[in-house]
Amino acid sequence: MIEKKYECEVITPMFMSGANQQKFELRPPSINGLLRFWWRASSKISDIDKLRKKEGKIFGSKEKKSKLAIKSSLLESDIKKVKNFKGIFKYLKGYSDTEREYLEPGSKFEIILNFPQEYESEIERSMFCLAKYGGLGARNRNGFGSFDIENFSMDFNVKKYNKVDIRDFHTFSEKSIYYSFKEVNNWKKAMNNLTQIYKDARYKVKESKLRKYLGGPVKNVTGERHAKPYFMTVNKNNNKFYPQILFLPYKYNKNNDFNEYIRAHTIFNRVLKDKAKIIKEVNNA
Secondary structure, three states: OEEEEEEEEEOOOEOOOOOOOOOOOOOHHHHHHHHHHHHHHOOOOOOHHHHHHHHHHHHOOOOOOOOOEEEEEEEEOOEEEEOOOOHHHHHHOOOOOOOEEEEOOOOEEEEEEEEOHHHHHHHHHHHHHHHHHOOOOOOOOEOOOOEEEOOOOOOOOHHHHHHOOOOOOOOOOOOOEEEEOOOEOOHHHHHHHHHHHHHHHHHHOOOHHHHHHHOOOOOOOOOOOOOOOEEEEEEEEOOEEEEEEEEOOOOOOHHHOHHHHHHHHHHHHHHHHHHOOEEEEHHHO
C-alpha cells in the first residue's frame, strides 16, 4: 500500500453534508464516488464487463471491499452559512430551502489516499480529472465545489481519446470538447460568466423536442429528462480565474433518439465555441 496526500484550495463555494444536511462535512464516501466517476470517464477499457470488474476491484462493489482508503480533513477552513439563496447562490435553488453551511473559497483541506501501488497511475488520473474538470459536493456540475490541488500536476495526454467511440455513459471520447473562457479576477465573476454562457447556449436550442436532451431545467418541455453532459467548473492559476465547460456526451439510445440528442448539443456547442477565448478539442487539451 502507498499513501498520497493532496493539499487542496477551494475555488468556488463547496456544499457537502452528511446526516445533518445543514452542517458542512467533508465526506470520504462522496469523494470516493466522484473519483470512481472520473476513473470510469477516463478509462481506456472498452469491454464493459472488464471495466466494471476493474472498477469494483479498486472502488468496491457488493462482493468486494474497496482497495482505496480515503481520509479527509479541513486545514484552514472558513465555514459560512447561507439561507436566502440569492445572487450567485440562486443557482442552488431546489437543492435546499433551509439554512446550509458551505466551505468558503480560499479555505484549504487535505485528502489522503491509501491504495495498492499497482493502481497509482489510474487513481492519480482520477484525482487530476476531479480537480480539473469537476468538483466536490452539491451542484458540482454547475461550477460549485471547484478546487485546486497544490503542487500537483500530471501529463494527462488526452490524445488517446481521439479514436475512442462514444459509450453508454459519460466518458472522454471522439465527441468530447473542452471549452475555456476568458480569465477574470474573482470566482464570482467566473461563476456568473459560466451561468450566462450556459443560458445563452440553452436559449439557442429553440425546438422544444430538442430541449429535453439538454438535461437542465427547461420550461414547457415534456418527456424523459437526461443527465446533463456539461461539466462547468472554475480553475485558478496565478490569481486568475478561468471558467470552463467540458462536454462529455454519452450514447443516448432511448427510442433511437441519438441523432436528435447530438443535433441538440451541436446547436448548443456552437454558442460555446463562439464565446470561448480558447477552444481545444479534448484530444488536444
